[in-house]
Amino acid sequence: MSEYEKNPGPNSSSRQSLEQAAMQDEQMQDVHAQLMREKEEPHEGFSPVPIFLMFLFAALCFWGGVYLVEYSGDYRWDAYSPDFKAGVERAKPPEISLVERGARIYRNQCAQCHQAEGNGVAGVYPPLAGADWVTGHPEVIARILINGLNGPIEVAGNTYNGNMPAFGPNGLALNDRDIAAVITYVRQEWGNAASEVTPDMINQYVGDYGSRTAPWKAEELREGLGPVPEAAPEEPEADGEAPEAEASDAEVAMAAE
Numbered sequence: 694m695s696e697y698e699k700n701p702g703p704n705s706s707s708r709q710s711l712e713q714a715a716m717q718d719e720q721m722q723d724v725h726a727q728l729m730r731e732k733e734e735p736h737e738g739f740s741p742v743p744i745f746l747m748f749l750f751a752a753l754c755f756w757g758g759v760y761l762v763e764y765s766g767d768y769r770w771d772a773y774s775p776d777f778k779a780g781v782e783r784a785k786p787p788e789i790s791l792v793e794r795g796a797r798i799y800r801n802q803c804a805q806c807h808q809a810e811g812n813g814v815a816g817v818y819p820p821l822a823g824a825d826w827v828t829g830h831p832e833v834i835a836r837i838l839i840n841g842l843n844g845p846i847e848v849a850g851n852t853y854n855g856n857m858p859a860f861g862p863n864g865l866a867l868n869d870r871d872i873a874a875v876i877t878y879v880r881q882e883w884g885n886a887a888s889e890v891t892p893d894m895i896n897q898y899v900g901d902y903g904s905r906t907a908p909w910k911a912e913e914l915r916e917g918l919g920p921v922p923e924a925a926p927e928e929p930e931a932d933g934e935a936p937e938a939e940a941s942d943a944e945v946a947m948a949a950e
């Protein structure tokens with residue numbers, strides 16, 4: 694070994710590594726050249742799905758269909774009840790009573806003014822509990838709800854003078870059944886004990902007053918009332934048709950008798 698190699702100058706190590714790097718570059722290019730040369734040719738299209746997979750998939754779909762037909766329970770809500778029999782007539786979901794329905798509507802539509810207990814707000818909103826406007830002739834309260842009310846009114850010994858909104862077709866547009874329900878509720882809640890008011894009766898009153906746009910005045914409310922309709926209890930058969938279905942005029946006339 695020469696003296697030089699044994700004892701390299703201060704710069705020699707960096708020169709060596711530079712040379713090494715150059716060599717490595719050449720090698721690397723060689724390797725890459727090989728790789729580029731031997732690369733697989735690109736080609737168009739998809740590789741085909743194995744045919745047995747397609748059959749498997751078709752069989753799976755078929756089995757799924759058969760399974761649903763056999764075990765879906767006709768997608769019925771009562772499929773888990775012990776009485777369930779596939780393909781036999783559909784049981785109706787339990788319906789809430791008119792009063793229960795009325796309670797819900799009262800909470801949503803009336804309680805903000807007349808209060809949850811029906812006592813109203815002194816001087817502003819009259820009470821419904823113990824008010825003879827509520828428990829008297831059903832046409833009176835039907836008129837109030839369908840067209841609204843304004844001007845002075847005496848309720849349970851106090852005078853009020855405000856605006857009661859209309860809930861009929863020209864107002865907040867509750868349907869007949871909802872109006873009947875809330876009227877029945879306020880007539881029978883908080884110690885009130887008046888007769889039920891059915892959707893058919895409301896249907897008739899809406900026919901009479903639905904087109905009226907002016908709210909009632911207290912002194913008009915008891916004028917020209919019709920006979921009190923017989924409140925036939927709601928028959929399950931009568932419910933067969935959709936609850937909101939409009940009764941024909943003939944039916945209304947019959948219900949009025």
Ligand code: HEC
Nearest residue numbers: 802803806819820824826842843844846853854855856857
């Ligand atoms: C925006 C407040 C408000 C709402 C909501 C409201 N009312 Fe009234 N209601 C009044 C006011 C005010 C009066 C009194 C009107 C007047 O002074 O002429 C009144 C009067 C009445 C009356 C006659 C007077 C009495 O106390 O017996 C009845 C019945 C009545 N409302 C029932 C209802 C029912 C049922 C609902 C829900 C469907 C309802 N109201 C929703 C404000 C309201």
